Amino acid sequence: xxxxxxxxxxxxxxxxxxxxxxxxYQAARADAPPQFMEMGVRYSKYKExxxxxxxxxxxxxxxxxxxxxxxxxLAPVADNWSVAVDVQWEDMSGASPWFVGESLDGSPKVIMxxxxxxxxxxxxxxxxxxxxxxxNVGLNYVHSxxxxxxxxxxxVDGAFNxxxxxxxxxxxxxxxxxxxxxxxxxxxxxxxxADKDISSAWIxxxxxxxxxxxxxxxxxxxxxxGFLTDPYKFRDQRPDERKEWAISTGYRQFFMGxxxxxxxDYRYFDDDWxxxxxxxxxxxxxxxxxxxxxxxxxxxxxxxxxxxxxxxADLDQRYFADDYRLSAFGAISxxxxxxxxxxxxxxxxxxxxxxxxxxxxxxxxxxxxxxVDYWRYSFGLDYIFR
Amino acid sequence: xxxxxxxxxxxCLCACETVQPWERGTLAKPEMQWQTDPREISFxxxxxxxxxATSGGxxxxxxxxxxx
Amino acid sequence: MKPWALLCLLGLFALPVVAGVQVGQSAxxxxxxxxxxxxxxxxxxxxxxGKVVYLDFWASWCGPCRVSFPQLEELRQELGPQGFEVLxxxxxxxxxxxxxxxxxxxxxxxxxxxxxxxxxxxxxxxGMPTGYLIDRSGTVRLVxxxxxxxxxxxxxxxxxxxxxxxxx
Numbered sequence: 080x081x082x083x084x085x086x087x088x089x090x091x092x093x094x095x096x097x098x099x100x101x102x103x104y105q106a107a108r109a110d111a112p113p114q115f116m117e118m119g120v121r122y123s124k125y126k127e128x129x130x131x132x133x134x135x136x137x138x139x140x141x142x143x144x145x146x147x148x149x150x151x152x153l154a155p156v157a158d159n160w161s162v163a164v165d166v167q168w169e170d171m172s173g174a175s176p177w178f179v180g181e182s183l184d185g186s187p188k189v190i191m192x193x194x195x196x197x198x199x200x201x202x203x204x205x206x207x208x209x210x211x212x213x214x215n216v217g218l219n220y221v222h223s224x225x226x227x228x229x230x231x232x233x234x235v236d237g238a239f240n241x242x243x244x245x246x247x248x249x250x251x252x253x254x255x256x257x258x259x260x261x262x263x264x265x266x267x268x269x270x271x272x273a274d275k276d277i278s279s280a281w282i283x284x285x286x287x288x289x290x291x292x293x294x295x296x297x298x299x300x301x302x303x304x305g306f307l308t309d310p311y312k313f314r315d316q317r318p319d320e321r322k323e324w325a326i327s328t329g330y331r332q333f334f335m336g337x338x339x340x341x342x343x344d345y346r347y348f349d350d351d352w353x354x355x356x357x358x359x360x361x362x363x364x365x366x367x368x369x370x371x372x373x374x375x376x377x378x379x380x381x382x383x384x385x386x387x388x389x390x391x392a393d394l395d396q397r398y399f400a401d402d403y404r405l406s407a408f409g410a411i412s413x414x415x416x417x418x419x420x421x422x423x424x425x426x427x428x429x430x431x432x433x434x435x436x437x438x439x440x441x442x443x444x445x446x447x448x449x450x451v452d453y454w455r456y457s458f459g460l461d462y463i464f465r
Numbered sequence: 466x467x468x469x470x471x472x473x474x475x476x477c478l479c480a481c482e483t484v485q486p487w488e489r490g491t492l493a494k495p496e497m498q499w500q501t502d503p504r505e506i507s508f509x510x511x512x513x514x515x516x517x518a519t520s521g522g523x524x525x526x527x528x529x530x531x532x533x
Numbered sequence: 534m535k536p537w538a539l540l541c542l543l544g545l546f547a548l549p550v551v552a553g554v555q556v557g558q559s560a561x562x563x564x565x566x567x568x569x570x571x572x573x574x575x576x577x578x579x580x581x582x583g584k585v586v587y588l589d590f591w592a593s594w595c596g597p598c599r600v601s602f603p604q605l606e607e608l609r610q611e612l613g614p615q616g617f618e619v620l621x622x623x624x625x626x627x628x629x630x631x632x633x634x635x636x637x638x639x640x641x642x643x644x645x646x647x648x649x650x651x652x653x654x655x656x657x658x659x660g661m662p663t664g665y666l667i668d669r670s671g672t673v674r675l676v677x678x679x680x681x682x683x684x685x686x687x688x689x690x691x692x693x694x695x696x697x698x699x700x701x
Contacts, residue, residue, distance in 0.1 A: 111680075113596075114596050114597065114600055115599075121504055125512065149504055149508070155682075157682075158683050159681065165504070212678065212679065242659075243483055243659075244486060244489075244659070245483060245484065281522070287489070287492065290484050290488050293492060293497065299521055301522075323520075323522075325519075325521065326522075327522050329499060331498075333497055339496070340494070340496035342501075356517070356518065358519065366496070369633075380513075380517060382517060382518055382519060385518065404517060405518050410517070416505065427502070427505075433512075433516075453516075459505075485650065485654070485658075486659060487624040487650055487661060488626070490593075490594045490625060490626055491626070494594070
């Protein structure tokens with residue numbers, strides 16, 4: 080999803096849906112394509128809290144609002160193939176931080192980009208996957224289009240089971256090429272046309288621990304090259320390269336008594352801009368009978384600021400950014416997902432709340448006055464053609 | 466090097482005993498997959514990558530959002 | 534690295550040496566209770582000697598079984614009179630799961646239950662589902678791993694060929 084101005088989206092992110100269709104761990108059966116065709120639609124609403132009056136020049140302001148619709152289709156093809164098509168439409172509107180200035184009392188305050196912006200983004204992703212007796216290989220292409228941003232990405236991924244089926248090795252490689260042509264009008268931009276490339280590689284291993292538990296480890300590397308500065312921010316000048324590393328681990332355990340499963344995932348991220356972060360995801364998947372699941376989830380996130388982040392940009396430095404997304408902060412989010420099956424249909428509803436605060440993180444730094452909080456709701460309907 | 470050693474040990478301590486193919490029923494449950502709801506995860510990942518400085522790395526090919 | 538850690542590490546990558554039943558070997562005997570009746574009476578593989586038998590190890594959680602069951606039922610309807618039989622061995626940890634599956638995908642061929650997992654261990658199964666095509670003399674002639682949509686047609690050819698053979 081992209082937000083404008085200020086947030087840009089690369090179709091490479093949508094790539095997560097392709098690698099996510101990767102059965103990262105195949106259980107006891109030989110790798111097999113899905114048995115039946117399935118289709119689904121999802122509607123989501125994302126609404127950011129207004130900025131705080133005392134932290135904004137001109138008083139509190141509305142922020143971002145996004146309506147998104149997703150369509151999904153997955154079908155087995157012949158004996159050993161599957162094809163998946165995902166389409167996403169987003170309607171975005173609202174204001175975004177333009178820059179941070181020093182107010183009379185010395186505290187930093189954010190200046191928002193005046194009038195409301197409206198934009199629509201469309202994204203199409205196609206994945207084809209080949210299954211053989213010990214694993215599978217997938218190929219994915221994603222195209223994303225909006226007024227000021229176009230992106231094309233391809234990815235290849237594969238998974239391979241050990242002979243005893245206890246271990247699965249997986250890997251993926253992706254490449255994305257993005258074109259930025261900032262919309263002129265609401266705020267002056269610091270480029271008229273630019274582009275960037277993103278390459279990424281990931282390897283992982285997943286292992287059965289017991290009849291009820293599995294564990295995984297993963298390592299990823301991403302290289303960004305090109306125009307990485309935010310064109311809609313008044314004072315923003317970033318390096319034209321970024322190297323990122325992330326290690327992650329995950330655990331799943333089923334508990335027979337309560338008839339539920341614990342899901343835990345952790346990621347540590349580090350890059351050459353000085354940003355480092357910890358992410359912890361926890362979820363409890365509670366079954367009620369055979370058709371209903373209630374899943375409360377919690378996420379803790381803490382990031383360190385980029386070396387060149389400062390609320391009041393130091394123009395003597397080569398690089399500077401007052402973008403809150405490069406500041407040090409902690410974020411806590413949580414919510415509830417509910418799923419209910421009726422015959423071949425499934426209904427899903429999700430509600431999530433996300434809040435940020437500089438003091439919640441393990442890293443300390445200047446607090447940006449533009450930290451964001453939001454609500455998100457999603458409703459989905461799926462059908463499986465049995 | 467020491468943390469890596471512990472990592473290796475931890476890895477192989479997990480299951481020095483094989484779980485037979487017919488004993489993997491519980492592991493086949495939807496809630497025991499790495500991604501129970503792929504579209505929900507990808508949507509959350511997109512939002513997070515747009516609002517934070519970190520993206521990818523969680524069991525998917527990294528990269529992610531074009532946000533700076 | 535400590536020696537015990539090294540051993541465990543090797544355990545990670547060691548392949549289990551399970552001598553599974555191969556083509557050409559005699560099918561190990563089976564005697565298991567029927568799933569759909571209350572009686573404790575057992576069905577033996579031996580009692581099916583003289584017929585061509587497809588021995589199918591399955592479980593309710595095995596996806597490809599939703600495809601294999603209807604196809605095996607069709608084959609049994611068609612070739613049953615000529616001496617073809619399917620013997621399905623359920624390996625679910627919990628019996629109710631198996632019964633629920635059979636309600637959705639009902640078949641007329643005998644389904645027996647092995648909750649303890651002794652028969653699959655004897656046969657040396659490497660994945661689910663696994664099927665063994667056994668000829669009229671009780672010899673394993675085909676080991677079928679997994680199940681794809683087009684497997685029914687290929688199996689049909691093999692079964693017809695075996696039906697043509699005399700029992701020894």
